[in-house]
Amino acid sequence: MSLLRLQNVSKIYNQGENRIFALNDVSLKIENGEFTAIVGKSGSGKSTLLNILGCLDTPDSGEYFLSGRSVGRLGENELSRIRNRMIGFVFQSFNLIPSLSACENVELPLKYRGIAKDERKHLALTALDEVGLFERAQHKPNQLSGGQQQRVAIARAIAAQPQLILADEPTGNLDTKSENDVIRILKRLNESGKTVVVITHGKKLAKIANRRITISDGKVSD
Numbered sequence: 001m002s003l004l005r006l007q008n009v010s011k012i013y014n015q016g017e018n019r020i021f022a023l024n025d026v027s028l029k030i031e032n033g034e035f036t037a038i039v040g041k042s043g044s045g046k047s048t049l050l051n052i053l054g055c056l057d058t059p060d061s062g063e064y065f066l067s068g069r070s071v072g073r074l075g076e077n078e079l080s081r082i083r084n085r086m087i088g089f090v091f092q093s094f095n096l097i098p099s100l101s102a103c104e105n106v107e108l109p110l111k112y113r114g115i116a117k118d119e120r121k122h123l124a125l126t127a128l129d130e131v132g133l134f135e136r137a138q139h140k141p142n143q144l145s146g147g148q149q150q151r152v153a154i155a156r157a158i159a160a161q162p163q164l165i166l167a168d169e170p171t172g173n174l175d176t177k178s179e180n181d182v183i184r185i186l187k188r189l190n191e192s193g194k195t196v197v198v199i200t201h202g203k204k205l206a207k208i209a210n211r212r213i214t215i216s217d218g219k220v221s222d
């Protein structure tokens, strides 16, 4: 069974006159343990695809199976439960909460999962250690470089040990050194068994993936 399977999925914006097929009849499978890069021009449908894979959005037609389970018709509560248990997200713009320390940012999704305070702290510090930021646990985002902030965001994504990491242009705002740090961390996570799906414009990141999916005008070609 594939970890992720899309079957004839379409996503349409502006229903009516000026319909945009952000995804147009997309079928694909991603297996457990793969490192997949999604590439394509701006506006081609990459983020729409990742949002559906991450249960942040649902298809207008077709079916999406996550771990064999059809998720297209689940309600928001159930979707958020799945996201929280199975998926870690990393975005281009880090999305950290400015008033919280690195450690508190990493702890936040664990709090939503109902994990008790001591355990939360332990998991958060372990995750920060994994991305090389144990010493920065008490720093606020504005006391960290962009690359460090993105590593905190990765720690937040992995703290609850999700099976699947989804990243939307995670190196898009980073300098070369930070880009290399993030690439190394994603590669290591994949080697430790996580399934990684990453949208990227960067050649380096696309290169280390063991599979590339190209999307163009909402259509996918392998």
Ligand SMILES: Nc1ncnc2c1ncn2[C@@H]1O[C@H](COP(=O)(O)OP(=O)(O)O)[C@@H](O)[C@H]1O
Binding pocket: 013, 014, 020, 021, 022, 040, 041, 042, 043, 044, 045, 046, 047, 048, 049
């Ligand atoms: N919320 C939305 N409302 C209307 N159109 C949207 C929305 N989100 C995306 N689109 C359109 O869908 C297409 C695909 O967008 P997107 O998935 O963000 O592309 P990419 O991530 O490859 O740049 C684009 O034409 C975009 O303008």
Ligand SMILES: [Mg+2]
Binding pocket: 046, 047, 048
């Ligand atoms: Mg995008």
